Amino acid sequence: MSETGGNTLKAEARSLSFYYGDYKALKEISLPVHDRKITALIGPSGCGKSTFLRCFNRMHDLYPGNRYDGEIILHPDDVNILSPKVDPIEVRMRISMVFQKPNPFPKSIFENVAYGLRVRGVSKRSTLEGKVEQALRDAALWNEAKDRLHDLAFNLSGGQQQRLCIARALAIDPELVLFDEPTSALDPIATASIEELMLELKEKVTILIVTHNMQQAARVSDHTAFLYLGEVIEFNETKKIFTNPDKSQTEDYITGRFG
Amino acid sequence: MNQPNINEMRGLIARHKRWDIIFAIVGLVCLLVGILTLLALFGQLVAEGLPRLKPGFFISFPSRSAEEAGILSAWVGTTLVMLVTALAAVPLGVASAIYLEEYAPKNWLTAVIEINVTNLAGVPSIVYGLLALGLFVYQLDLGQSILSAGLTLALLILPVVIVATREALRAVPGSIREAAYALGATRWQMVSNHVLPYSQGGIMTGVIIGLSRAIGETAPIITIGALTFIAFLPHPPVTGEFPYLSFAWLKDPFTVMPIQMFNWTSRPEEAFQHNAAAAGVVLLGMTLLMNGVAIWLRYRIRKRIKW
Numbered sequence: 254m255s256e257t258g259g260n261t262l263k264a265e266a267r268s269l270s271f272y273y274g275d276y277k278a279l280k281e282i283s284l285p286v287h288d289r290k291i292t293a294l295i296g297p298s299g300c301g302k303s304t305f306l307r308c309f310n311r312m313h314d315l316y317p318g319n320r321y322d323g324e325i326i327l328h329p330d331d332v333n334i335l336s337p338k339v340d341p342i343e344v345r346m347r348i349s350m351v352f353q354k355p356n357p358f359p360k361s362i363f364e365n366v367a368y369g370l371r372v373r374g375v376s377k378r379s380t381l382e383g384k385v386e387q388a389l390r391d392a393a394l395w396n397e398a399k400d401r402l403h404d405l406a407f408n409l410s411g412g413q414q415q416r417l418c419i420a421r422a423l424a425i426d427p428e429l430v431l432f433d434e435p436t437s438a439l440d441p442i443a444t445a446s447i448e449e450l451m452l453e454l455k456e457k458v459t460i461l462i463v464t465h466n467m468q469q470a471a472r473v474s475d476h477t478a479f480l481y482l483g484e485v486i487e488f489n490e491t492k493k494i495f496t497n498p499d500k501s502q503t504e505d506y507i508t509g510r511f512g
Numbered sequence: 513m514n515q516p517n518i519n520e521m522r523g524l525i526a527r528h529k530r531w532d533i534i535f536a537i538v539g540l541v542c543l544l545v546g547i548l549t550l551l552a553l554f555g556q557l558v559a560e561g562l563p564r565l566k567p568g569f570f571i572s573f574p575s576r577s578a579e580e581a582g583i584l585s586a587w588v589g590t591t592l593v594m595l596v597t598a599l600a601a602v603p604l605g606v607a608s609a610i611y612l613e614e615y616a617p618k619n620w621l622t623a624v625i626e627i628n629v630t631n632l633a634g635v636p637s638i639v640y641g642l643l644a645l646g647l648f649v650y651q652l653d654l655g656q657s658i659l660s661a662g663l664t665l666a667l668l669i670l671p672v673v674i675v676a677t678r679e680a681l682r683a684v685p686g687s688i689r690e691a692a693y694a695l696g697a698t699r700w701q702m703v704s705n706h707v708l709p710y711s712q713g714g715i716m717t718g719v720i721i722g723l724s725r726a727i728g729e730t731a732p733i734i735t736i737g738a739l740t741f742i743a744f745l746p747h748p749p750v751t752g753e754f755p756y757l758s759f760a761w762l763k764d765p766f767t768v769m770p771i772q773m774f775n776w777t778s779r780p781e782e783a784f785q786h787n788a789a790a791a792g793v794v795l796l797g798m799t800l801l802m803n804g805v806a807i808w809l810r811y812r813i814r815k816r817i818k819w
């Protein structure tokens with residue numbers, strides 16, 4: 254197994270292909286995701302970053318006509334989460350996701366964060382309260398939200414809403430969190446706070462993030478994969494990718510010379 | 513650009529803008545024709561009926577003498593029939609809509625069902641009356657009762673409720689559905705915890721639009737045999753002794769507001785025409801009240817939910 258620098262792996266895509274109907278959006282992708290590290294996916298628009306990310310929580314199962322080929326192995330129990338024998342709900346209970354645009358439920362802040370726990374059958378008030386507080390602290394929203402837990406989530410600012418969505422994704426103690434361009438709808442200050450947050454989070458949880466922002470990938474990630482037309486062109490430690498990439502395509506993209 | 517060209521352009525714009533003004537005037541006239549006609553009709557109805565709208569009118573049974581006649585049995589009948597209609601149409605319609613929108617596989621069979629549901633909304637109400645006469649009154653032996661009438665009108669408004677509910681469900685954005693699924697929700701959890709509560713406003717609006725249509729229906733109710741002259745009330749739904757609720761009223765004969773009006777308008781005496789007008793005002797009032805509630809509900813829920 255491709256372990257670099259003695260790091261353990263949290264997950265691993267093995268010659269993963271994905272089809273929207275007849276259209277092959279991912280072509281035999283193999284990629285490791287290191288445990289408690291941040292792995293960034295970069296690449297031009299339409300190269301398949303979101304498609305790849307959404308394989309990890311089986312989001313594609315929601316729409317007809319989609320097909321996976323290949324495997325995504327989740328460690329430590331080495332289960333292939335794409336296997337038809339694995340219930341997608343079980344996968345989503347272990348791997349949570351933060352979307353591009355903040356998408357809080359039109360419920361209170363508390364209920365937003367508690368929802369994942371309720372789905373898991375937690376209904377004891379004290380347990381919920383403890384978990385919600387912890388998740389809001391982890392998402393650096395507790396100080397702003399603690400006095401208005403029962404306010405509507407829509408009353409928060411865009412950046413706060415995105416942190417709420419992060420708290421919602423963290424409350425369920427996920428093993429892996431997927432971020433699909435989590436800061437693209439936010440201003441630089443909110444972006445900085447979420448980047449800082451991710452750096453703190455990786456102590457506890459593995460992160461896979463799609464980003465269009467080269468600086469962001471360079472700042473926060475440990476590993477970076479460059480995708481192009483549904484293929485992984487290059488995968489390596491972020492430092493290496495951004496200072497001395499092996500492939501000229503990668504270099505062209507990073508330096509903005511991509512045509 | 514040089515001067516003459518600018519002037520030419522201004523002339524062109526002015527000529528084009530003339531059409532804006534012309535259409536604005538034509539549009540306003542068209543609007544006024546519609547609104548003024550309605551207002552005139554309503555005004556006439558009120559002017560004619562107002563003198564009869566005294567408390568006694570609401571608590572009297574119909575009578576041979578126009579001055580003593582009232583709409584007690586009619587408004588009680590209408591209220592009870594509407595109750596049955598709502599209780600039958602809401603669960604059936606909402607459940608069908610949820611199934612079609614959220615569960616049904618997209619294939620030719622569901623496509624056919626969908627087209628038919630939409631078409632059913634256009635079936636003349638008298639046809640529903642005939643269907644109900646055969647099915648509810650004779651086949652199921654429910655009699656010429658409040659229950660039969662309520663179920664008939666429920667069938668009539670079912671397509672309206674289904675279509676409105678589907679639209680309300682569809683208005684819930686995909687990102688909210690994905691958010692719920694991503695947290696591990698099943699389809700039913702997603703629907704019952706999110707989509708359904710968030711689309712309440714639209715669903716209730718649809719139900720009330722349906723009920724406003726049903727409240728004025730006359731033909732199907734006559735077809736299944738509502739009485740035109742009825743001088744007693746159905747059994748009370750609430751009783752003094754255990755179990756306090758009684759369902760005997762469901763099988764009682766009844767009349768409804770539009771039938772009472774129809775009955776009065778067919779009398780030769782002038783005084784009965786005033787009674788009919790007064791009943792018309794009450795019926796309109798009931799409809800407006802329902803629509804007002806719909807608007808209020810929508811406003812209340814919109815305030816909470818903005819996508």
Ligand SMILES: Nc1ncnc2c1ncn2[C@@H]1O[C@H](COP(=O)(O)OP(=O)(O)OP(=O)(O)O)[C@@H](O)[C@H]1O
Nearest residue numbers: 273276278296297298299300301302303304305465
């Ligand atoms: N639902 C879909 N049905 C069919 N094709 C799709 C669908 N979603 C995406 N695609 C196609 O798959 C390819 C990859 O799309 P994807 O959304 O993964 O790109 P992306 O790298 O996330 O782009 P962006 O950076 O713009 O978000 C694109 O060519 C896109 O047109």
Ligand SMILES: [Mg+2]
Nearest residue numbers: 302303304433
């Ligand atoms: Mg994308």
